[in-house]
Structure formats: C-alpha cells, structure tokens
Amino acid sequence: MQAQLIALDWGTTSLRAYMLGSHGQVLEQRALSYGIMQLPTPPRPISGALADNGFELAFDEACGDWLRAQPTLPVIACGMVGSAQGWVQAPYCPTPARVADLGAAMVRVRTRSGVTLHVVPGIVQNSALPNVMRGEETQVLGLLQGLPADTRNEPLLVGLPGSHSKWVRVVEGCIQQFDTFMTGELFAAVSAHTILGRTQELGGPFDGVAFDRGVHTALSTEGDIGPLSTLFSARTLGLTGQLPGSAQADYLSGLLIGHELRSLGEVLRARMKSSRLPDVVLIGNDQLCERYRRALQACDFPCVDVAAQATERGLWSLALAAGLTQ
Template identity: 45%
Template sequence: MSNKHTELLPALIALDWGTSSLRAFLLGNAGQVLQTRSTAQGLQALPLPGAAGFEKAFADIAGDWLASWPQLPVVAGGMVGSAQGWKEAPYVRCPVDVGALARHSVSVPSGVGVDVVIAPGLLLDEADNPPDVIRGEEIQIAGALATNPALVEAATLVMPGTHSKWVQITAGQITHFSSYMTGEIFSVLVKHSILGRLMTEPASEEPSSAQAAFAQGVEAARHSQPGDFTHQIFAARTLGLTQRLPQPVLKNYLSGLLIGHELVSGLAKASAQRQTQGPLLLIGEPSLCQRYAQAFAILGVPVTGLLDNPAPRGLWEFAKALGLIHPPQDALH
C-alpha cells in the first residue's frame, strides 16, 4: 500500500461543538480534512434533552463514519465541555499548552461504542484583575501555532467574534488573554436599543461612504477620554438625525466605534504588560477579520496575517497530545 493511499485513510473524528452549531471533521492520518459536516444542533438546539440529546446529535452527524470505521477515536472542543455541555471539562489555569489540555481532558460515552474526549477551557485568574475564561478558542490556538511555527516563541492572536479574545503566546504557551463583548454589544444595540431605529440596510452603491463611516467610528474611539463610551455610542443616532451621516452607514460607524474601543484597550493592555513582541495574527471569520484589519490599519498597527478556521488542526494536535493517533513521520511538514 502506498504512503499516499495510507494518508487518505481516516484516523480521527473531530468535533467543534458550540452553543449554536456542531461541526464534525473526518481527518486523515496525515491530519488533512477528508470530510466536513455541519448542523445547527448546538447546545441550544439539541434534538432531545440531556445526555440523550448529545448522543443523538453525535450519531446523526458521525454515526455512519463510525459504522465504516468503528475504531476511530473521537475528540471534541468548545461549549460541549461547559457546565451546560455533554460533560463538564473544568477550566485549566494559564499558562497552558496543548499538552496541558490533554492532561485535563474528560471522556464521555458516545452511545455508539466509543468515548468522546473533550478538551477543557482556560481560566485566567489574577489577584488584581477580574477573572477571564476561554472555551473553544484554545483549540483554534493550538491549530494556529501548529500551522504557523513562527508564532510559537511570541505572538498576539486577536480572535474577533461575539466575544472577541486577545491572546498572548509566549514560548508555546497561552500566558494571558482578554475578552471583549464587542460583537454581542453591537448586536444588542442594533436590535434592542433606540440606536437601531435609524439604521437602514446598507446601500449597495455606497461602499466608500460605509468605509468612511467605519473609519470615523475608529477615530472617535482613538481620541476618546475615559468614560466617553456611552456618550459616543449615542452619536450613532444623532449623526443620523442631523444627516451628518446617511442612515445606511450608521451601522458602520457604530461598528468602527466598538471595534476601535476594543483595539485601543487591547493594544494598551499589551503595551502595559510588555506583550508587544512577536507578530499579530487575526483568527476568525474572514469578512470580520478584514474589518478588524482595516481598524488596525487606521491605528497604524501592522497585522501579520489572517487565519480562517484552525479548529480541525487544533483538534488533531489535541488528539496527538492524548496519544490517540500516530501520524506518519513528517506527514504534516
């Protein structure tokens, strides 16, 4: 049997299981993605209550894979390991690398003959600061470091999303991180506050106006003073009332303002903690990462690169650390 044919054989089922969705990856024994599946059966939409719901959702998305290859190991990351998940994988204190994730993992019977090994989340609990947590992003980070060795010594990873994360990497470990509720606050303000009443859908013929409004929001954050935030967000209404900004671009202004405040804070924290060494990488949904890259450019901060979804590779690295798989030598180089 040729090495090429061997590398096409499945070696791992990897689950990225969040609150609103479940993604399953069938990985070959060189770590490559052979198949990808996705459903809306996240923690909030299980087909049955309790453990039976997790078992059915897993069987629905991966049961035929196991029928064909019953000995495949299964690993999972994300909110599936939270207190509301299939089985809680308690938070691990920083500093953490993928080996620590493996040592603090938990297992749960899948209901179809194999156990599912679940990765824990991370806890940062410093005496002088409120605690902070990550669950799910640690797997993406493991994948990002595996595919970008230059980041291992020192790097800052910015992960935009509903709850954005700023993560500091030092000597291959996650040493510090900060969470920002930027995406969630944007959604709440647009959908459930008076600000959203003037926000019409963007006009397709005004991309330059949208970019200018976004930049105006970032600049407002850059030049803000302590305590200005709640005053500044009201401008997302008054700029429309006075017609200083067209209604279709008010969302862009608000987005720039919120992202700008996140960047100003994140960069200041990194500087105060002397976490300025190493490249800055964006990880997440491409269009959102592009928006963050635009905001960084406005602030004059270079971004090394953008990475879409390193979760499959991170789950592979987690499985390797667990000793569940033994890839061919040099298969991932």
C-alpha cells in the same frame, strides 16, 4: 482515503464536524446549527433504542454515519460542549497553560452507541477579574502548529474576534494571559434592542467608509469619553443628517471595534512597558477578520496575519498528543 480522526468544534450556536486523514488533512466536513443552546429535540432511534438526549441526537447527525462505516475512529471535541451547560464538564486549566499539554486533561463521555468522546478543557485566568475561554485554546494551538517551526516560539498576540473577542498572549507555546471583549454580542444587542437599531437600514454591502469613520471616532479626542457615550453619536449623526441609516450599522461596528482596540493597545503598552505593540495573528471568519484587520492597522498594530484551519489543526494536534491517533 482512510480516516484517522473525527474532530468536533462544538460551540454555543454551531457544531462543525471534520473527518481527518492520516496527516490531519480534512477529508470531509459538515456544519450543523446544533450548538449546545439549540440542540435537536425530536426523539429518534439510535443504535436500536429511542434517544431523546439532544447531545446524542446532534452527535449522531454530525458523525453517526462516519462511525458506522469506521466504528473504531477516535473522536475529539472542543468548545462549549465541555462547559457546565455542555454534555460533560471539562474543568478549566489555569494559565499559564501549555496548549499542547491540554490533551492530558481531556474528559471523556461515552455515547449510548458506545463511542468515547474526548473533550478538550477550557482555560481560566485567575486574575482579579477572571477570564475564561473554551474552544479558542484549541484554535491557538492549531495556529502555532501552522507556523514555520523557527517562528513557533516567538511571542505572539492572537486575536479571535467573535461574540466575545479574545486577545491571547502566547509565549513559547504557552498561553500566558488573555483578555475578553464582549464587542460582538454587544453590537448585536445594541442593534436589535436599543434606539440605535431603529434607524439602521440593513441589507446593503459592507460600508468601509462608515466603518473606518467609526474606528477613527473611537481613536480620536471625541473617543476619550468612552463607548458608553460615543455610542449615542450613531443616533445624533443620523438626526443631524450626517450619517444615513444605511451607514449606521457599519459606523457602530467600527466604533465598538475601535474602542476595543484602543483600550487593548493602551493596556498592552502599560503591561509590556513598551510603546511598540505586538504582532497580531487573527483567527476567525473572513469578513470579521477583515474588519479587525482594517481597525488594527488604524490602531498601529503591526503585521496582521489571518490564520486558516486553526480549529481542525488544533484538534488534530491534541489527538496526536493524547495518543488517540498517530
């Protein structure tokens, strides 16, 4: 089948390339480790001249052959490739942002082989403590496109767990407000570079009991003192023989995610002046979404769904809206 679009999800640590067909379906896909912070370096010839720009090299590896076979294919990209450290800076659009309109704010970069790459802008929320996202806006749009038409305009809370979890309030296709939690990156830094990591025994299967225990600790009276203090319990429960080394990483993961969701729930209730928490849809990798799904249930968030293929769908929608394809 003839391809219609090349769509790139180009983040800090990975680059995913999709070849999409006439209805946006995925014909072929590739995952490379060439995120913008780990681009390839050895120079090699591209279009007859030696190239040493890491973005050019990564781009050519991701989809150079697809473009040589179909040179007129349009190409779109979202994620950190549009940041100040990226290939071209695509300035942030402010909230409230109608995600379907982001296609109009795309920034173009011309590759040395003559291809135009269309880069989706990120979103900034200019609150007292500002918030930014890049890539997640495209996933939110893809999620909305995947919903039944009659529910697409209902208010929604979209959770995008990861190094920096995003919680995005969407009303009638518009990103109204969002929050960021550095939970994932913090878990990694704490496990690798503090005393808590020394007694963690890694490599076993997911320990759901330890994870749930961490979540419930964060939600309990003991959790009132906050994560800066409860963190230490991963060590003291170990020291006192109440938490084996093999359970400590999942306990810590549950503890941090529990604190994230506890705070999120409290802030949402205050903002919405309602005790009922909103329905949540998650976007992310299966294992991480499963952790969040367990923790969200423990925190009384209703109706947790997990969305698939959000990035590809979002990029397809933006390309359609921008007239790159039909």
